[in-house]
Structures are given as structure tokens and as C-alpha cells.
Amino acid sequence: MSRGNRVNIVTLGCSKNTVDSQKLMRQLLAGGYRVEADSAGFADITIINTCGFIHDAKEESVDTIVRYAEAIRSEGRGKLFVMGCLVERYRNELQDELPEVDGWFGVNRPQEVISRLGLAYRPELNGERILTGPAHYAYLKVSEGCDRTCAFCAIPDIRGRYISAPLDELADEARLLADRGVKELILIAQDLTLYGTDLYGRQMLPELVRRLSDIESLGWIRLHYLYPSDFPMEILEMMQDNPKICRYIDLPIQHISDSVLRIMRREHDSTSTRKLLYDVRRMVPDAAVRTTVIAGHPGETDKEFQELLDFIGEYRFDRLGAFRYSHEENTHAALNYADTIPEKIKEKRVAKIMELQQEISAARNAALAGSVMRVIVDRREGLFLVGRSQHDSPEVDQEILITDAKNIEPGTFIDVKITGSSEFDLYAEFRQ
Numbered sequence: 446m447s448r449g450n451r452v453n454i455v456t457l458g459c460s461k462n463t464v465d466s467q468k469l470m471r472q473l474l475a476g477g478y479r480v481e482a483d484s485a486g487f488a489d490i491t492i493i494n495t496c497g498f499i500h501d502a503k504e505e506s507v508d509t510i511v512r513y514a515e516a517i518r519s520e521g522r523g524k525l526f527v528m529g530c531l532v533e534r535y536r537n538e539l540q541d542e543l544p545e546v547d548g549w550f551g552v553n554r555p556q557e558v559i560s561r562l563g564l565a566y567r568p569e570l571n572g573e574r575i576l577t578g579p580a581h582y583a584y585l586k587v588s589e590g591c592d593r594t595c596a597f598c599a600i601p602d603i604r605g606r607y608i609s610a611p612l613d614e615l616a617d618e619a620r621l622l623a624d625r626g627v628k629e630l631i632l633i634a635q636d637l638t639l640y641g642t643d644l645y646g647r648q649m650l651p652e653l654v655r656r657l658s659d660i661e662s663l664g665w666i667r668l669h670y671l672y673p674s675d676f677p678m679e680i681l682e683m684m685q686d687n688p689k690i691c692r693y694i695d696l697p698i699q700h701i702s703d704s705v706l707r708i709m710r711r712e713h714d715s716t717s718t719r720k721l722l723y724d725v726r727r728m729v730p731d732a733a734v735r736t737t738v739i740a741g742h743p744g745e746t747d748k749e750f751q752e753l754l755d756f757i758g759e760y761r762f763d764r765l766g767a768f769r770y771s772h773e774e775n776t777h778a779a780l781n782y783a784d785t786i787p788e789k790i791k792e793k794r795v796a797k798i799m800e801l802q803q804e805i806s807a808a809r810n811a812a813l814a815g816s817v818m819r820v821i822v823d824r825r826e827g828l829f830l831v832g833r834s835q836h837d838s839p840e841v842d843q844e845i846l847i848t849d850a851k852n853i854e855p856g857t858f859i860d861v862k863i864t865g866s867s868e869f870d871l872y873a874e875f876r877q
């Protein structure tokens with residue numbers, strides 16, 4: 446294959462896919478390709494990195510493949526490759542339905558993609574990547590797969606067993622990112638809680654975070670997805686003492702009703718979940734607690750839903766995402782239960798949760814008026830700088846719109862005074 450060809454990598458789904466795409470881009474660049482991310486223009490080779498998690502994500506992935514296949518057909522040239530979770534789940538069906546695609550690759554197959562493009566995989570570039578988003582924050586994927594058996598979830602089937610990346614490799618990767626200007630490192634995994642158990646025989650998240658916080662130029666370390674059982678309490682102690690660890694706890698509870706949690710095959714029940722959540726508030730009172738919940742799971746009648754809604758009102762999470770249950774093939778829930786709750790009811794339940802969360806969020810934000818916060822500047826937007834405090838993760842949480850700040854670059858930490866708020870955003874002025 447001739448060198449210098451233009452490759453466009455289109456990434457769908459979660460931040461784990463983003464990391465995979467960025468590492469692939471680095472390999473292709475080293476092999477002489479011109480690489481772009483999510484470009485709208487024509488490319489000689491388009492690679493779509495898909496998501497296959499739930500119904501809406503699958504639909505988006507298929508639509509994207511079809512759109513690019515049509516563009517390539519009308520152009521009369523170009524190759525289309527598809528990789529990632531959707532392929533892992535539905536390779537045979539996709540091959541039959543979309544013969545115009547030139548190659549299909551499952552998850553964790555960068556070597557195969559690279560070799561198909563006429564290159565040899567370069568192990569010396571392990572951990573290197575091309576940052577496609579803002580340069581001041583980056584995701585660090587600490588493990589692959591998941592060993593939990595949540596009934597609704599297709600991830601273990603798609604991404605396989607839990608495999609931790611070695612501590613040294615992660616520390617090297619983080620150092621490389623920091624050298625390139627990353628100030629905020631966001632640790633991601635399906636389940637951060639179990640980090641290290643497969644490799645070292647014990648939970649090593651605290652040790653990993655300690656090692657990463659030794660990297661001088663990193664300002665913040667953020668943790669995404671701590672499973673509620675086996676929760677590493679040491680992390681909370683570290684948060685109390687180490688200002689680099691964002692006081693941000695992302696703990697997806699999924700539900701609070703014992704009967705639903707049992708059907709979900711979660712490893713926590715209502716009592717242990719409540720205890721953990723209140724322990725978190727006691728130990729790190731100023732932390733933002735984020736969660737996700739599922740509405741309409743098999744076994745959730747009006748009674749269990751009300752229980753969930755009541756608990757959300759009682760605990761008043763700082764951040765919350767609510768999702769409609771999606772009945773996914775080959776999951777334990779799909780094999781053992783009927784999806785009896787109509788989509789309309791699921792939607793109504795999600796809307797009710799979000800309505801309540803909006804009130805909670807508005808009240809929480811209003812209470813911040815006059816306080817001073819340290820924020821990282823993400824970008825400039827007209828007259829405003831847009832930033833986030835340690836309580837907010839990029840792309841999923843709220844932002845702070847800052848006035849009176851000139852000549853401040855993205856990635857800079859500044860202090861701001863909160864002057865106003867809405868349900869999901871804050872307004873602030875720059876403090877000299």
C-alpha cells in the first residue's frame with residue numbers, strides 16, 4: 446500500500462474508544478500515513494471505531510457506517526474499515542448486511558488493522574498517542590474488560606475478562622502525557638475498583654494514584670467508575686490529604702431497590718450502597734458524588750421505581766445520569782427476563798428522575814454563590830472563558846462560564862468567584 450495516504454479515524458462511543466483510536470493514529474502516523482480524527486472531508490481510508498453497548502449506540506454506529514459507505518460509493522474511491530465493540534458483537538450479521546465494508550476488526554486488534562494497512566506494529570510506541578481533543582486533559586485507560594456479571598450489561602461479552610495494565614506502563618504513559626502538556630489525567634476503566642487484582646493479586650488503585658500524583662506537572666487526577674462493592678476506602682483517605690486527586694467520586698449505583706439490584710446481579714445491596722454513599726459524604730464532605738441509574742429494568746414496578754426516586758431525593762447526588770433499560774441480546778437479563786416495561790414508561794421514569802435531579806442541581810448550584818473555586822480553563826467562547834472545577838468531568842458534567850479573564854490559555858488553573866447559576870451551569874468572575 447502506498448504511503449502518505451490520508452486516513453480518517455471516526456470514533457464513536459466512550460472515552461475508552463477514544464484512547465484506542467488515538468493509539469492507532471500514532472502507529473499509522475509513524476508508518477507514514479496522514480491521519481485525521483472525525484474529519485468531514487474525503488479520506489483514502491476511513492476507519493470507524495464503533496460502539497455496541499446499547500440500542501441507541503448501535504444504531505448510531507450502523508448509521509455512521511452506512512453514511513461513510515455511501516460517501517465512498519459516490520466518490521468512487523476510498524476504503525472503509527470498521528473496528529470496535531459493534532464488530533465484536535455482530536461481526537457475521539454486519540458482514541452479510543454491509544458487504545461494501547473492506548475489513549472488520551474486533552476490539553483490541555490494533556495489530557490487525559495496522560497490518561491490513563501494510564504496516565508492522567511498533568511496540569516501542571506502546572503508550573504513545575495523538576491527542577485529538579484539547580491538549581490539557583487526557584484519559585488513561587487502566588484496564589480492559591470486566592469481571593462483574595451485571596445482568597443488563599453486554600460489556601464482559603464484548604471486551605472480555607478484566608485485564609489491568611501494569612503499573613509501570615501506566616506511569617510511563619502518564620509521564621509522556623504530562624510532558625506533552627496534559628494537566629488533568631482522567632483514569633478510566635469499566636471498573637476502577639478492581640484495578641490490579643488480576644496482575645498483583647490485590648487492589649492497586651491507591652498505589653497507582655500515588656504513583657501518578659508524583660508526576661509534578663499533573664494538576665488533577667480524576668477517577669471514573671468505582672464499582673460500589675470492594676470500594677477502596679483508602680482512596681477517600683488519600684482525597685482528604687492529596688489536593689491533586691479530584692474530590693469527585695463516580696459511583697454508578699444503577700438502582701437502590703434490593704429486589705432490582707438482585708435481578709441486576711449487582712454485588713451490592715441497598716444497605717451496603719447507602720452505607721458506602723454516606724461514608725463517602727462523611728469522609729470527604731466537599732466531594733462531588735456522581736452516579737448513574739437505570740430506569741425500567743426487569744423487576745422494576747412502580748414501587749421499586751418510587752424507591753429509587755425517593756432515594757435520589759434523599760441523598761441528593763451532585764451529578765446524576767439516568768438511562769432507559771436496553772434489552773441486550775445474550776445478556777443475563779435478556780436470556781432470563783422479558784422486557785415488559787413499555788419504552789414510553791421507561792422514558793417517563795427517566796424524565797421524572799432528571800426533573801428531580803434538575804431541582805437538586807439548581808439548588809446545589811445556587812448555594813455556591815459567592816464561593817471561590819479553583820478551575821481549569823477548557824476553552825474560550827466569545828466573551829467567556831469556559832472552565833470546570835474539580836467537581837466536574839469534561840464532556841459529562843457542568844461547566845463554569847467565566848467573565849473578566851483575558852489572555853488565559855486553556856489548561857491554566859485559575860481561581861474564580863461564583864456570581865450566578867442555572868440548573869446545570871455556573872457563572873463566575875476571574876479573581877486576580
Ligand code: SF4
Nearest residue numbers: 591593595598600635
Ligand atoms: S461493572 Fe457491571 S455494568 Fe459495569 S461494565 Fe462490568 S458488567 Fe457492565
